[in-house]
Amino acid sequence: MSPFNLETCARANILALEPYRCARDDYKDDGTNILLDANENAYGPPLTPGTVSAASNGVGAEIDFLGLHRYPDPHQRDLKQLLCNLRNKHSHTSKSITPDNLFVGVGSDEAIDALLRCFCVPGKDRILVCPPTYGMYSVSAQVNDVGLVKVPLLPAPTFALDVANVLEALSTENNIKMVYLCTPGNPTGTVLAKEDVKPILEHPTWNGILVLDEAYVDFAPDGTSLAEWVAEWPNLVVMQTLSKGFGMAGIRLGAAFAAPPVARLLNSLKAPYNISSPTSALASYVVSEQGLATVEANKAKLVAQRARLLAELPKIQGVGRLRGGTDSNFLLYEMLNAEGKPDNVTALAVYETLAEDKSVVVRFRGKEHGCFGCLRITVGTEEEVTRFLAAIEQALREVNGSKTEAAGDEAKRETAANDVVA
Structure with missing residues (x-):
């Protein structure tokens, strides 16, 4: 019999790992659900019937499916150049970024992990995160046996960076190699101020990397992205993705903009052929002039539906305050109990009722720092938003109505018991 013992063979931090979970672990896409949980682009990719066979690489060439044996x-320099063209707006610097500033990977998650493996010594180094934030930073840190320092964002609704405490931690805590900041934040939807980011880059004693995750930046005002700022700062990395604003979550294409020496390190440790040929061709089409026209049209539709949600949700009894910003394709709202107070039990019940009875999947975020009683709602198509608004109104009525009835029944039982005693 083999002496293999998983408990002693595997790394302890992996055995203790709490994997990143999403709503679709519980409510999968069965073809009938409206999925407003994962912040995807509801209008989908900027591809039309026939585009897949005619999608170009930016210069008119078709995808060569017969070339898949190669x-x-x-290096993906042509794709990298298109991504640089997209971000060279000169809003923050007169300098231009080039393919030498870029690492492309399988979604932003590959870049998150690659940075940890590149800069953090397992069992020794740590990263700093600012909750509430994207969960994969801590998951990847644990996978790599890297410690975690948490400096929460300032309270809602601003969810601004607590600059003083971040700088203090970098001055006093040992072995912090990286700071991961999400902007616009997930689940906050708030853009972190450029003037709050700069003091971290200028810290006089901290020898580390500041990582800005701009997954949702394409829903923020023009000029928000700091990707081109890596031409000014050797210790800045800006991550982006085609999953959100570009509606291409299925191809898993992420990018990390960095100073050339950092980009070289990331490219040195990646797998040799980490970006598939179809992914590269589709990504190149999407960021071409033709693809971008459809991207912008779809984005305008989503922004209109975001405005609609902002106008209609406060009118629904049981919907509380907006607890974050409006610079992404999702919104963070409180759910109120029968007494009109934010409540995690109510929020969780509404989340489950929406998914199980109404076939509308959102995301419960009430356990995250500063998000008590909150649901995160991805902006959908016009039809999806119409169905969601009706569903959440019904769900809140059912949840709070059943609680009111239960409380009334309990009061009646107590009265009856008192009468018997009397």
């Missing part, structure tokens, strides 16, 4: 380009 390994893809390991």
Whole structure:
């Protein structure tokens, strides 16, 4: 019999790992659900019937499906140049970024993990995060046996960076190698102020990397992205993705903009052919002039539906305050109990009722720092938003109505018991 013992063979931090979970672990896409939980672009990719066979690489070439027996380009410089063209707005610097500033990977998650493996010594180094924030930073840190320092954002609704405490931690805590900041934040939807980011980059004693995760930046005002700022700061990395604003979550294409020496390190440790040929071709089409026209049209529709949700949700009894910003394709709202107070039990019950009885899947975020009683709602299409608004009104009525009835029944029982005693 083999002496293999998983408990002693596997790394202890992996055995203790709490994996990143999403709503679709519980409520999968069965073709009938409205999925407003994962912040995808509800209008989908900027592709039309026939585009897949005619999607270009930016210069008119078709996707060569017959060439799939060949390994893809390991360097992806043409795609990188298109991504640089997209971000060279000169809103923050007169300098331009080039393909030498870029790492492309399988979603932003590959960049998150690659940075940890690149800069953090397992069992020694740590990263700093500012909750509430994207859960994969801490998951990847645990996978890599890297410690975690938490400096919460300032309270809602601003969810601004607590600059003083971040700087204090970098001055006094040992072995912090990276700071991960999400902007616009997930689940906050708030853009972190550029003037709050700069003091971290200028810290006089901290020798580390500041990582800005701009997954949702394409829903923020023009000029928000700081990607081109990596031309000014050797200790800045800006991550982006085609999953959100570009509606291409299925191809898993992420990018990390960085100073050339940092980008070289990331490109050195990646797998040789980490970006497939179809992914590269589709991504190149999406950021071409033709693809971008459809991206912008779809984005305008989502912004209109975001405005609609902001106008209609406060009118629904049981919907509380907006607890974050409006710079993303989702909104964070409180759910109120029968007494009109934010409540996690109510929020969780509404989340479950929406998914199980109304086939509308959102995301319960009430256990995250500063998000008590909150649901995160992805902006959908016009039809999806119409169905969601009706569903959440019904769900709140059912949840709070059943609680009111239960409380009334309990009061009647107590009265009856008192009468018997009397």
